[in-house]
Amino acid sequence: MTTSTPRRRDAEETRRRLLEAARRRFSEDGYAATTVRDIADDAGVNVALINRYFASKEGLFEACLRHAGEELRRSAGDVPLAGIAGRIAEQMTGAAEVPAQLSLLLRTSGDERADEIRRAVLLSSAEKIAAAAGRPDSDRTLLRAELLLATTIGLALLRWTTPIEPLASAGADDLAEPLGDVVEALLGAR
Template identity: 60%
Template sequence: MTAEPPVPATGSTDGEPAQRRRRDAAETRQLLLDAARQRFARDGYAATTVRDIADDAGVNVALISRYFTSKEGLFEACLRAAGDELRRTTGQTPADRVPEAIARHIADLGAAGLSSQLSLLLRSSGDAGADEIRRAVLVRSSEQLAAARGWRPGEPGSEQLLLRAQMALAAGIGVAVLRSSIRLEPLSSATEQDLVGPLRDLVDALLPPS
Protein backbone atom coordinates (compact mmCIF):
# COMPACT_ATOMS: atom_id res chain seq x y z
CA MET A 1 0.00 0.00 0.00
CA THR A 2 2.72 2.41 1.00
CA ALA A 3 6.43 2.75 0.67
CA GLU A 4 6.79 3.24 4.41
CA PRO A 5 8.63 0.38 6.02
CA PRO A 6 6.41 -1.58 8.40
CA VAL A 7 6.80 0.02 11.77
CA PRO A 8 5.52 -1.49 15.02
CA ALA A 9 2.95 0.86 16.49
CA THR A 10 3.43 2.03 20.06
CA GLY A 11 0.56 -0.07 21.34
CA SER A 12 -0.82 -3.34 20.04
CA THR A 13 -3.21 -1.75 17.55
CA ASP A 14 -2.19 1.08 15.28
CA GLY A 15 -4.31 3.93 16.60
CA GLU A 16 -2.66 6.76 14.69
CA PRO A 17 -4.04 7.43 11.20
CA ALA A 18 -0.59 8.17 9.79
CA GLN A 19 1.91 5.68 11.08
CA ARG A 20 4.97 7.55 12.16
CA ARG A 21 8.45 7.03 10.90
CA ARG A 22 10.53 5.60 13.61
CA ARG A 23 13.04 8.40 14.05
CA ASP A 24 11.86 11.72 12.72
CA ALA A 25 12.74 14.82 14.69
CA ALA A 26 10.24 17.04 12.89
CA GLU A 27 7.37 14.68 13.49
CA THR A 28 8.33 14.11 17.10
CA ARG A 29 8.44 17.85 17.59
CA GLN A 30 4.97 18.15 16.14
CA LEU A 31 3.65 15.33 18.32
CA LEU A 32 4.91 17.14 21.37
CA LEU A 33 3.40 20.41 20.19
CA ASP A 34 0.00 18.84 19.62
CA ALA A 35 -0.03 17.04 22.94
CA ALA A 36 1.09 20.17 24.76
CA ARG A 37 -1.52 22.38 23.10
CA GLN A 38 -4.26 20.04 24.20
CA ARG A 39 -3.01 19.68 27.76
CA PHE A 40 -2.24 23.34 28.27
CA ALA A 41 -5.60 24.38 26.85
CA ARG A 42 -7.56 21.94 28.95
CA ASP A 43 -5.66 21.87 32.24
CA GLY A 44 -3.62 25.06 32.22
CA TYR A 45 0.11 25.57 32.36
CA ALA A 46 0.95 24.88 35.97
CA ALA A 47 -1.31 21.84 36.23
CA THR A 48 0.33 20.20 33.25
CA THR A 49 3.56 18.27 33.78
CA VAL A 50 6.14 17.66 31.11
CA ARG A 51 5.79 13.96 31.80
CA ASP A 52 2.07 14.17 30.99
CA ILE A 53 2.85 15.79 27.67
CA ALA A 54 5.60 13.36 26.80
CA ASP A 55 3.40 10.38 27.65
CA ASP A 56 0.55 11.74 25.54
CA ALA A 57 2.92 12.19 22.64
CA GLY A 58 4.46 8.79 23.26
CA VAL A 59 8.00 10.14 23.40
CA ASN A 60 10.62 10.59 26.06
CA VAL A 61 10.46 13.51 28.49
CA ALA A 62 13.98 14.68 27.79
CA LEU A 63 13.03 15.54 24.23
CA ILE A 64 10.99 18.48 25.46
CA SER A 65 14.10 20.13 26.77
CA ARG A 66 15.95 19.16 23.64
CA TYR A 67 13.46 20.54 21.14
CA PHE A 68 11.97 23.43 23.08
CA THR A 69 14.66 24.23 25.65
CA SER A 70 12.19 24.10 28.53
CA LYS A 71 8.56 23.68 29.49
CA GLU A 72 8.11 27.39 29.01
CA GLY A 73 9.71 27.26 25.60
CA LEU A 74 7.17 24.62 24.66
CA PHE A 75 4.36 26.76 26.01
CA GLU A 76 5.52 29.74 24.01
CA ALA A 77 5.64 27.59 20.89
CA CYS A 78 2.04 26.53 21.56
CA LEU A 79 1.02 30.14 21.99
CA ARG A 80 2.67 31.12 18.74
CA ALA A 81 0.94 28.27 16.92
CA ALA A 82 -2.44 29.21 18.33
CA GLY A 83 -1.79 32.83 17.46
CA ASP A 84 -0.93 31.98 13.86
CA GLU A 85 -4.05 29.90 13.58
CA LEU A 86 -6.25 32.61 15.02
CA ARG A 87 -4.67 35.31 12.87
CA ARG A 88 -5.24 33.21 9.80
CA THR A 89 -8.91 33.03 10.74
CA THR A 90 -9.54 36.64 11.69
CA GLY A 91 -7.48 37.87 8.76
CA GLN A 92 -9.19 35.87 6.05
CA THR A 93 -12.71 36.16 7.33
CA PRO A 94 -14.97 38.81 5.79
CA ALA A 95 -16.52 41.07 8.39
CA ASP A 96 -19.99 39.56 8.32
CA ARG A 97 -18.71 36.01 8.67
CA VAL A 98 -16.91 36.54 11.96
CA PRO A 99 -19.54 34.88 14.15
CA GLU A 100 -19.43 31.75 12.02
CA ALA A 101 -15.66 31.74 12.20
CA ILE A 102 -15.68 32.06 15.97
CA ALA A 103 -18.35 29.42 16.28
CA ARG A 104 -16.26 27.08 14.19
CA HIS A 105 -13.22 27.79 16.31
CA ILE A 106 -15.12 27.08 19.48
CA ALA A 107 -16.96 24.03 18.28
CA ASP A 108 -14.04 22.62 16.37
CA LEU A 109 -12.32 19.93 18.32
CA GLY A 110 -9.61 19.93 15.72
CA ALA A 111 -8.13 17.13 13.75
CA ALA A 112 -6.71 15.36 16.76
CA GLY A 113 -9.60 16.01 19.13
CA LEU A 114 -7.96 19.11 20.51
CA SER A 115 -9.75 21.31 22.92
CA SER A 116 -10.36 24.68 21.42
CA GLN A 117 -7.15 26.61 20.95
CA LEU A 118 -8.96 29.68 22.15
CA SER A 119 -8.70 28.34 25.67
CA LEU A 120 -4.95 28.45 25.39
CA LEU A 121 -5.05 32.22 25.11
CA LEU A 122 -6.09 32.77 28.66
CA ARG A 123 -3.72 30.28 30.18
CA SER A 124 -0.83 31.92 31.92
CA SER A 125 2.57 30.50 32.66
CA GLY A 126 3.64 33.33 34.90
CA ASP A 127 6.55 33.84 32.54
CA ALA A 128 6.99 37.34 31.17
CA GLY A 129 7.90 36.15 27.67
CA ALA A 130 4.83 34.00 27.32
CA ASP A 131 2.62 36.75 28.71
CA GLU A 132 3.94 39.12 26.09
CA ILE A 133 3.24 36.68 23.27
CA ARG A 134 -0.28 36.09 24.48
CA ARG A 135 -0.98 39.76 24.89
CA ALA A 136 0.32 40.44 21.38
CA VAL A 137 -1.92 37.74 19.94
CA LEU A 138 -4.96 39.09 21.73
CA VAL A 139 -4.23 42.69 20.81
CA ARG A 140 -3.72 41.84 17.17
CA SER A 141 -6.84 39.71 17.00
CA SER A 142 -9.05 42.27 18.66
CA GLU A 143 -7.67 44.97 16.38
CA GLN A 144 -8.40 42.90 13.31
CA LEU A 145 -11.86 42.26 14.63
CA ALA A 146 -12.47 45.93 15.37
CA ALA A 147 -10.96 47.04 12.06
CA ALA A 148 -13.49 44.90 10.19
CA ARG A 149 -16.19 47.04 11.78
CA GLY A 150 -14.62 50.37 11.01
CA TRP A 151 -12.05 50.84 13.74
CA ARG A 152 -8.96 52.83 12.77
CA PRO A 153 -6.00 53.22 15.13
CA GLY A 154 -6.01 56.50 17.00
CA GLU A 155 -9.26 57.69 15.53
CA PRO A 156 -11.27 59.60 18.16
CA GLY A 157 -14.16 57.70 19.69
CA SER A 158 -12.73 54.61 18.15
CA GLU A 159 -11.45 53.25 21.44
CA GLN A 160 -15.04 52.21 22.17
CA LEU A 161 -14.96 49.94 19.16
CA LEU A 162 -11.73 48.28 20.24
CA LEU A 163 -13.13 47.74 23.71
CA ARG A 164 -16.18 46.07 22.25
CA ALA A 165 -14.06 43.88 20.01
CA GLN A 166 -12.07 42.75 23.01
CA MET A 167 -15.28 41.94 24.82
CA ALA A 168 -16.45 39.86 21.87
CA LEU A 169 -13.14 38.02 21.90
CA ALA A 170 -13.45 37.57 25.67
CA ALA A 171 -16.91 36.12 25.19
CA GLY A 172 -15.64 33.62 22.65
CA ILE A 173 -12.80 32.58 24.91
CA GLY A 174 -15.11 32.32 27.90
CA VAL A 175 -17.46 30.05 25.99
CA ALA A 176 -14.53 27.94 24.82
CA VAL A 177 -13.29 27.43 28.36
CA LEU A 178 -16.68 26.69 29.87
CA ARG A 179 -17.12 24.13 27.12
CA SER A 180 -13.82 22.36 26.94
CA SER A 181 -12.35 22.83 30.39
CA ILE A 182 -15.26 23.19 32.78
CA ARG A 183 -17.57 21.04 30.67
CA LEU A 184 -20.71 22.93 31.59
CA GLU A 185 -23.88 21.40 30.22
CA PRO A 186 -25.71 22.02 27.93
CA LEU A 187 -23.06 24.38 26.62
CA SER A 188 -20.53 21.60 26.44
CA SER A 189 -22.50 19.38 24.09
CA ALA A 190 -23.83 22.19 21.93
CA THR A 191 -22.94 21.78 18.28
CA GLU A 192 -21.47 24.37 15.98
CA GLN A 193 -25.00 24.84 14.67
CA ASP A 194 -26.32 25.51 18.16
CA LEU A 195 -23.61 28.06 18.82
CA VAL A 196 -23.58 30.07 15.63
CA GLY A 197 -26.97 31.73 16.16
CA PRO A 198 -26.35 33.07 19.64
CA LEU A 199 -22.81 34.01 18.66
CA ARG A 200 -24.07 36.00 15.72
CA ASP A 201 -26.47 37.86 18.01
CA LEU A 202 -23.64 38.48 20.44
CA VAL A 203 -21.11 39.75 17.93
CA ASP A 204 -23.62 41.86 16.05
CA ALA A 205 -24.79 43.44 19.30
CA LEU A 206 -21.28 44.36 20.34
CA LEU A 207 -20.07 45.34 16.89
CA PRO A 208 -23.03 46.47 14.80
CA PRO A 209 -22.38 45.82 11.10
CA SER A 210 -21.36 49.27 9.87
Protein backbone atom coordinates in the same frame (compact mmCIF):
# COMPACT_ATOMS: atom_id res chain seq x y z
CA MET B 1 24.50 -12.16 10.23
CA THR B 2 21.82 -9.52 10.09
CA THR B 3 22.49 -5.92 9.57
CA SER B 4 20.17 -3.59 11.25
CA THR B 5 19.19 -0.46 9.48
CA PRO B 6 19.53 2.61 11.58
CA ARG B 7 16.29 3.98 12.90
CA ARG B 8 15.23 6.88 10.73
CA ARG B 9 14.62 10.02 12.71
CA ASP B 10 11.73 12.18 11.76
CA ALA B 11 12.37 15.56 13.34
CA GLU B 12 9.06 17.06 12.22
CA GLU B 13 7.08 14.14 13.62
CA THR B 14 8.98 14.28 16.91
CA ARG B 15 8.43 18.03 17.14
CA ARG B 16 4.71 17.58 16.38
CA ARG B 17 4.35 14.88 19.05
CA LEU B 18 6.12 17.05 21.62
CA LEU B 19 3.88 20.02 20.82
CA GLU B 20 0.75 17.88 21.02
CA ALA B 21 1.77 16.35 24.35
CA ALA B 22 2.81 19.75 25.74
CA ARG B 23 -0.44 21.46 24.67
CA ARG B 24 -2.42 18.73 26.39
CA ARG B 25 -0.32 18.82 29.59
CA PHE B 26 -0.13 22.62 29.81
CA SER B 27 -3.88 23.04 29.24
CA GLU B 28 -4.84 20.31 31.73
CA ASP B 29 -2.17 20.70 34.43
CA GLY B 30 -0.90 24.26 33.93
CA TYR B 31 2.62 25.45 33.27
CA ALA B 32 4.01 25.13 36.81
CA ALA B 33 2.73 21.58 37.42
CA THR B 34 3.92 20.23 34.07
CA THR B 35 7.42 18.76 33.87
CA VAL B 36 9.48 18.24 30.74
CA ARG B 37 9.72 14.57 31.70
CA ASP B 38 5.89 14.30 31.68
CA ILE B 39 5.78 15.81 28.21
CA ALA B 40 8.58 13.63 26.84
CA ASP B 41 6.97 10.50 28.32
CA ASP B 42 3.60 11.42 26.79
CA ALA B 43 5.26 12.00 23.42
CA GLY B 44 7.30 8.79 23.69
CA VAL B 45 10.64 10.52 23.19
CA ASN B 46 13.80 11.26 25.12
CA VAL B 47 13.50 14.32 27.37
CA ALA B 48 16.68 15.80 25.83
CA LEU B 49 14.78 16.37 22.59
CA ILE B 50 12.79 19.16 24.24
CA ASN B 51 15.99 21.16 24.61
CA ARG B 52 17.06 20.23 21.09
CA TYR B 53 13.86 21.47 19.45
CA PHE B 54 12.63 24.15 21.85
CA ALA B 55 15.64 25.14 24.03
CA SER B 56 13.66 24.81 27.29
CA LYS B 57 10.29 24.22 28.92
CA GLU B 58 9.54 27.93 28.44
CA GLY B 59 10.46 27.65 24.76
CA LEU B 60 8.11 24.72 24.37
CA PHE B 61 5.33 26.61 26.17
CA GLU B 62 5.89 29.62 23.89
CA ALA B 63 5.68 27.33 20.85
CA CYS B 64 2.37 25.94 22.16
CA LEU B 65 0.97 29.45 22.69
CA ARG B 66 2.13 30.56 19.26
CA HIS B 67 0.50 27.50 17.69
CA ALA B 68 -2.78 28.18 19.54
CA GLY B 69 -2.64 31.81 18.41
CA GLU B 70 -1.91 30.85 14.82
CA GLU B 71 -4.85 28.43 14.86
CA LEU B 72 -7.10 31.12 16.32
CA ARG B 73 -6.00 33.64 13.67
CA ARG B 74 -6.19 31.05 10.88
CA SER B 75 -9.71 30.07 11.87
CA ALA B 76 -10.70 33.74 11.94
CA GLY B 77 -9.09 34.26 8.55
CA ASP B 78 -9.82 37.46 6.71
CA VAL B 79 -13.51 37.45 7.44
CA PRO B 80 -15.56 40.58 6.75
CA LEU B 81 -17.62 41.94 9.63
CA ALA B 82 -20.79 40.36 8.23
CA GLY B 83 -19.17 36.90 8.32
CA ILE B 84 -17.76 36.99 11.86
CA ALA B 85 -20.89 35.62 13.57
CA GLY B 86 -21.06 32.69 11.18
CA ARG B 87 -17.36 31.92 11.65
CA ILE B 88 -17.71 31.99 15.44
CA ALA B 89 -20.74 29.68 15.21
CA GLU B 90 -18.76 27.25 13.02
CA GLN B 91 -15.86 27.27 15.49
CA MET B 92 -18.15 26.63 18.45
CA THR B 93 -19.82 23.65 16.83
CA GLY B 94 -17.06 22.03 14.84
CA ALA B 95 -13.62 22.22 16.36
CA ALA B 96 -12.71 19.62 18.94
CA GLU B 97 -9.31 21.27 19.56
CA VAL B 98 -10.74 24.69 20.48
CA PRO B 99 -11.29 23.92 24.20
CA ALA B 100 -7.63 22.93 24.70
CA GLN B 101 -6.46 26.01 22.79
CA LEU B 102 -8.69 28.28 24.84
CA SER B 103 -7.52 26.67 28.05
CA LEU B 104 -3.92 27.23 27.02
CA LEU B 105 -4.59 30.85 26.08
CA LEU B 106 -6.57 31.64 29.23
CA ARG B 107 -4.57 29.86 31.93
CA THR B 108 -1.86 31.96 33.51
CA SER B 109 1.50 30.26 33.54
CA GLY B 110 3.40 31.93 36.34
CA ASP B 111 6.05 32.80 33.75
CA GLU B 112 6.01 36.49 32.75
CA ARG B 113 7.37 35.96 29.23
CA ALA B 114 4.85 33.20 28.47
CA ASP B 115 2.00 35.32 29.86
CA GLU B 116 3.16 38.25 27.72
CA ILE B 117 2.93 36.06 24.61
CA ARG B 118 -0.51 34.84 25.70
CA ARG B 119 -1.75 38.43 26.06
CA ALA B 120 -0.27 39.36 22.68
CA VAL B 121 -2.08 36.49 20.97
CA LEU B 122 -5.42 37.53 22.47
CA LEU B 123 -4.82 41.19 21.59
CA SER B 124 -3.92 40.24 18.02
CA SER B 125 -7.23 38.40 17.70
CA ALA B 126 -9.16 41.43 18.95
CA GLU B 127 -7.22 43.69 16.56
CA LYS B 128 -8.21 41.45 13.67
CA ILE B 129 -11.87 41.81 14.64
CA ALA B 130 -11.46 45.60 14.93
CA ALA B 131 -9.92 45.67 11.46
CA ALA B 132 -12.90 43.72 10.09
CA ALA B 133 -15.11 46.44 11.55
CA GLY B 134 -13.17 48.93 9.44
CA ARG B 135 -11.82 50.91 12.36
CA PRO B 136 -8.57 49.19 13.41
CA ASP B 137 -7.02 52.29 15.01
CA SER B 138 -9.93 53.22 17.24
CA ASP B 139 -9.60 52.41 20.95
CA ARG B 140 -13.40 52.34 21.17
CA THR B 141 -13.57 49.71 18.41
CA LEU B 142 -10.75 47.70 19.96
CA LEU B 143 -12.60 47.67 23.28
CA ARG B 144 -15.74 46.47 21.51
CA ALA B 145 -13.73 43.80 19.66
CA GLU B 146 -12.29 42.64 22.99
CA LEU B 147 -15.85 42.47 24.38
CA LEU B 148 -16.81 40.27 21.41
CA LEU B 149 -13.76 38.09 22.06
CA ALA B 150 -14.73 37.79 25.74
CA THR B 151 -18.30 36.91 24.75
CA THR B 152 -17.01 34.22 22.41
CA ILE B 153 -14.73 32.79 25.10
CA GLY B 154 -17.63 32.76 27.55
CA LEU B 155 -19.78 30.97 25.00
CA ALA B 156 -17.07 28.37 24.47
CA LEU B 157 -16.60 27.83 28.20
CA LEU B 158 -20.32 27.34 28.78
CA ARG B 159 -20.62 24.90 25.88
CA TRP B 160 -17.61 22.78 26.88
CA THR B 161 -17.27 22.98 30.64
CA THR B 162 -20.78 23.46 32.01
CA PRO B 163 -23.10 22.49 29.20
CA ILE B 164 -26.51 24.07 29.60
CA GLU B 165 -29.37 23.59 27.19
CA PRO B 166 -30.22 24.69 24.63
CA LEU B 167 -26.77 26.27 24.24
CA ALA B 168 -24.82 23.02 24.53
CA SER B 169 -26.59 21.30 21.65
CA ALA B 170 -27.17 24.34 19.44
CA GLY B 171 -25.82 23.97 15.94
CA ALA B 172 -24.02 26.56 13.85
CA ASP B 173 -27.27 27.72 12.25
CA ASP B 174 -28.88 28.14 15.70
CA LEU B 175 -25.95 30.24 16.96
CA ALA B 176 -25.32 32.39 13.88
CA GLU B 177 -28.36 34.67 14.18
CA PRO B 178 -28.03 35.62 17.86
CA LEU B 179 -24.25 35.97 17.44
CA GLY B 180 -24.95 38.23 14.49
CA ASP B 181 -27.04 40.41 16.81
CA VAL B 182 -24.12 40.58 19.27
CA VAL B 183 -21.63 41.48 16.51
CA GLU B 184 -24.00 44.13 15.18
CA ALA B 185 -24.61 45.59 18.63
CA LEU B 186 -20.89 45.81 19.40
CA LEU B 187 -19.34 46.59 16.04
CA GLY B 188 -22.08 47.58 13.62
CA ALA B 189 -22.08 50.96 11.92
CA ARG B 190 -22.97 53.69 14.39
